[in-house]
Amino acid sequence: MYPKSLEQLIDSFRTLPGVGEKTAERYALLITEADPLEVEQFAQALLDVRTKLKHCRICGNLTENDTCEICSDQSRDQGQIFVVQSAKDVIAMERTGEYHGVYHVLNGLISSSKGVLPEDLNIDRLIERAKDAHEVILATSATLDGETTALYLSRLLASRCPDVLVTRIAHGLPSGGMLDYADEMTLMHALTDRRKV
Ligand SMILES: [Zn+2]
Known part of the structure:
Protein backbone atom coordinates (compact mmCIF):
# COMPACT_ATOMS: atom_id res chain seq x y z
CA MET A 1 0.00 0.00 0.00
CA TYR A 2 1.47 3.33 -1.08
CA PRO A 3 1.19 6.59 0.87
CA LYS A 4 -1.88 8.51 -0.26
CA SER A 5 -0.05 11.23 -2.25
CA LEU A 6 1.94 8.63 -4.19
CA GLU A 7 -1.22 6.63 -4.86
CA GLN A 8 -2.86 9.77 -6.26
CA LEU A 9 0.06 10.47 -8.57
CA ILE A 10 0.00 6.88 -9.85
CA ASP A 11 -3.72 7.24 -10.53
CA SER A 12 -3.05 10.48 -12.43
CA PHE A 13 -0.41 8.89 -14.65
CA ARG A 14 -2.77 5.98 -15.31
CA THR A 15 -5.25 8.32 -16.95
CA LEU A 16 -2.75 8.85 -19.79
CA PRO A 17 -3.22 6.69 -22.89
CA GLY A 18 -0.88 3.70 -23.05
CA VAL A 19 0.19 4.00 -19.40
CA GLY A 20 -0.57 0.88 -17.35
CA GLU A 21 -0.18 0.18 -13.64
CA LYS A 22 3.54 -0.70 -13.79
CA THR A 23 4.54 2.29 -15.92
CA ALA A 24 2.46 4.63 -13.76
CA GLU A 25 4.24 3.32 -10.67
CA ARG A 26 7.63 3.77 -12.30
CA TYR A 27 6.86 7.37 -13.31
CA ALA A 28 5.49 8.22 -9.89
CA LEU A 29 8.51 6.74 -8.10
CA LEU A 30 10.84 8.67 -10.42
CA ILE A 31 9.11 11.87 -9.36
CA THR A 32 9.74 11.08 -5.69
CA GLU A 33 13.48 11.21 -6.42
CA ALA A 34 13.49 14.11 -8.88
CA ASP A 35 14.90 17.62 -8.34
CA PRO A 36 12.11 19.62 -6.63
CA LEU A 37 12.62 22.53 -9.06
CA GLU A 38 12.13 20.25 -12.08
CA VAL A 39 9.01 18.82 -10.51
CA GLU A 40 7.68 22.32 -9.98
CA GLN A 41 8.34 23.22 -13.63
CA PHE A 42 6.63 20.03 -14.75
CA ALA A 43 3.57 20.75 -12.61
CA GLN A 44 3.48 24.35 -13.85
CA ALA A 45 3.70 23.23 -17.49
CA LEU A 46 0.70 20.95 -16.94
CA LEU A 47 -1.29 23.83 -15.46
CA ASP A 48 -0.15 26.28 -18.16
CA VAL A 49 -1.31 24.23 -21.15
CA ARG A 50 -4.68 23.84 -19.51
CA THR A 51 -5.14 27.45 -18.43
CA LYS A 52 -3.26 29.49 -21.08
CA LEU A 53 -4.20 27.63 -24.24
CA LYS A 54 -7.47 28.36 -25.99
CA HIS A 55 -8.98 27.80 -29.42
CA CYS A 56 -8.10 30.32 -32.15
CA ARG A 57 -11.21 32.40 -32.84
CA ILE A 58 -10.72 31.92 -36.59
CA CYS A 59 -9.62 28.32 -37.11
CA GLY A 60 -10.06 26.53 -33.77
CA ASN A 61 -6.37 25.60 -33.50
CA LEU A 62 -4.68 25.79 -30.07
CA THR A 63 -3.09 29.13 -29.26
CA GLU A 64 -2.19 31.39 -26.34
CA ASN A 65 -3.63 34.41 -28.19
CA ASP A 66 -7.03 35.19 -29.69
CA THR A 67 -5.72 34.33 -33.14
ZN1 LIG B 1 -6.07 30.11 -36.31
Missing part, protein backbone atom coordinates in the same frame (compact mmCIF):
# COMPACT_ATOMS: atom_id res chain seq x y z
CA CYS A 68 -3.15 31.61 -33.81
CA GLU A 69 0.19 32.21 -35.54
CA ILE A 70 -0.94 30.54 -38.75
CA CYS A 71 -4.09 32.67 -39.12
CA SER A 72 -2.02 35.78 -38.35
CA ASP A 73 0.64 34.95 -40.96
CA GLN A 74 -0.11 36.98 -44.09
CA SER A 75 2.60 35.17 -46.07
CA ARG A 76 0.36 32.08 -45.99
CA ASP A 77 -2.51 31.57 -48.41
CA GLN A 78 -5.47 32.57 -46.24
CA GLY A 79 -7.87 31.40 -48.96
CA GLN A 80 -6.83 27.74 -48.86
CA ILE A 81 -8.34 25.93 -45.87
CA PHE A 82 -7.16 22.48 -44.76
CA VAL A 83 -9.89 20.93 -42.59
CA VAL A 84 -8.79 18.52 -39.84
CA GLN A 85 -10.21 16.77 -36.81
CA SER A 86 -7.81 18.06 -34.16
CA ALA A 87 -4.91 20.40 -33.39
CA LYS A 88 -2.68 17.32 -33.45
CA ASP A 89 -3.25 17.05 -37.21
CA VAL A 90 -2.16 20.67 -37.68
CA ILE A 91 1.14 19.89 -35.93
CA ALA A 92 1.65 16.82 -38.16
CA MET A 93 0.95 18.75 -41.35
CA GLU A 94 3.15 21.66 -40.31
CA ARG A 95 6.01 19.22 -39.75
CA THR A 96 5.98 18.33 -43.46
CA GLY A 97 6.72 21.99 -44.26
CA GLU A 98 4.86 21.46 -47.56
CA TYR A 99 1.60 23.24 -46.86
CA HIS A 100 1.32 27.02 -47.05
CA GLY A 101 -2.39 27.60 -46.64
CA VAL A 102 -4.33 27.79 -43.39
CA TYR A 103 -6.30 25.27 -41.31
CA HIS A 104 -9.69 24.70 -39.81
CA VAL A 105 -9.89 22.46 -36.74
CA LEU A 106 -13.29 20.78 -36.28
CA ASN A 107 -12.47 19.55 -32.77
CA GLY A 108 -14.01 16.15 -33.44
CA LEU A 109 -15.80 14.14 -36.12
CA ILE A 110 -19.46 13.49 -36.75
CA SER A 111 -20.10 10.08 -35.16
CA SER A 112 -23.30 8.11 -34.80
CA SER A 113 -21.60 5.61 -32.47
CA LYS A 114 -20.33 8.36 -30.14
CA GLY A 115 -23.41 10.54 -30.57
CA VAL A 116 -21.47 13.50 -32.03
CA LEU A 117 -23.69 15.72 -34.19
CA PRO A 118 -22.62 18.39 -36.74
CA GLU A 119 -23.72 21.13 -34.31
CA ASP A 120 -21.21 19.83 -31.74
CA LEU A 121 -18.35 20.69 -34.10
CA ASN A 122 -16.67 23.89 -35.30
CA ILE A 123 -18.59 23.87 -38.61
CA ASP A 124 -20.54 27.18 -38.73
CA ARG A 125 -17.28 29.12 -38.63
CA LEU A 126 -15.91 26.97 -41.48
CA ILE A 127 -18.86 27.85 -43.71
CA GLU A 128 -18.31 31.56 -42.97
CA ARG A 129 -14.63 31.28 -43.86
CA ALA A 130 -15.28 29.19 -46.98
CA LYS A 131 -17.30 32.04 -48.51
CA ASP A 132 -14.09 34.05 -48.89
CA ALA A 133 -11.81 31.10 -49.72
CA HIS A 134 -10.79 29.59 -53.05
CA GLU A 135 -10.26 26.02 -51.82
CA VAL A 136 -11.39 23.88 -48.90
CA ILE A 137 -9.38 20.67 -48.49
CA LEU A 138 -11.21 17.97 -46.50
CA ALA A 139 -8.50 16.12 -44.59
CA THR A 140 -10.40 14.11 -41.99
CA SER A 141 -9.20 10.54 -41.41
CA ALA A 142 -10.10 7.58 -43.62
CA THR A 143 -12.17 6.06 -40.80
CA LEU A 144 -15.97 5.69 -40.93
CA ASP A 145 -16.45 8.88 -38.89
CA GLY A 146 -13.83 10.73 -40.93
CA GLU A 147 -15.50 9.80 -44.23
CA THR A 148 -18.97 10.60 -42.87
CA THR A 149 -17.76 14.04 -41.80
CA ALA A 150 -16.06 14.70 -45.16
CA LEU A 151 -19.23 13.72 -47.03
CA TYR A 152 -21.40 15.90 -44.80
CA LEU A 153 -19.07 18.89 -45.25
CA SER A 154 -18.79 18.45 -49.02
CA ARG A 155 -22.60 18.54 -49.37
CA LEU A 156 -22.96 21.48 -47.00
CA LEU A 157 -20.24 23.47 -48.78
CA ALA A 158 -21.74 22.70 -52.20
CA SER A 159 -25.06 24.20 -51.14
CA ARG A 160 -23.83 27.09 -48.96
CA CYS A 161 -20.62 28.09 -50.80
CA PRO A 162 -21.07 26.91 -54.42
CA ASP A 163 -18.11 28.99 -55.66
CA VAL A 164 -15.42 27.39 -53.53
CA LEU A 165 -13.41 24.43 -54.82
CA VAL A 166 -13.80 21.50 -52.40
CA THR A 167 -11.17 18.74 -52.48
CA ARG A 168 -10.52 15.58 -50.46
CA ILE A 169 -7.00 14.39 -49.69
CA ALA A 170 -6.04 11.16 -51.45
CA HIS A 171 -6.23 9.08 -48.29
CA GLY A 172 -7.21 10.03 -44.78
CA LEU A 173 -4.72 11.30 -42.25
CA PRO A 174 -3.01 8.61 -40.17
CA SER A 175 -4.77 8.71 -36.82
CA GLY A 176 -3.30 8.61 -33.33
CA GLY A 177 0.19 8.90 -31.91
CA MET A 178 3.10 10.94 -33.17
CA LEU A 179 3.76 10.72 -36.87
CA ASP A 180 7.09 9.45 -38.14
CA TYR A 181 8.93 10.33 -41.34
CA ALA A 182 7.05 7.72 -43.43
CA ASP A 183 3.76 9.21 -42.28
CA GLU A 184 4.95 12.68 -43.23
CA MET A 185 5.68 11.40 -46.76
CA THR A 186 2.21 9.82 -46.86
CA LEU A 187 0.72 13.14 -45.77
CA MET A 188 2.55 15.06 -48.48
CA HIS A 189 1.34 12.62 -51.16
CA ALA A 190 -2.17 12.71 -49.74
CA LEU A 191 -2.13 16.48 -50.21
CA THR A 192 -0.57 16.43 -53.69
CA ASP A 193 -2.97 13.75 -54.94
CA ARG A 194 -6.12 15.39 -53.57
CA ARG A 195 -9.24 15.28 -55.74
CA LYS A 196 -12.18 17.52 -56.39
CA VAL A 197 -15.37 16.32 -54.66
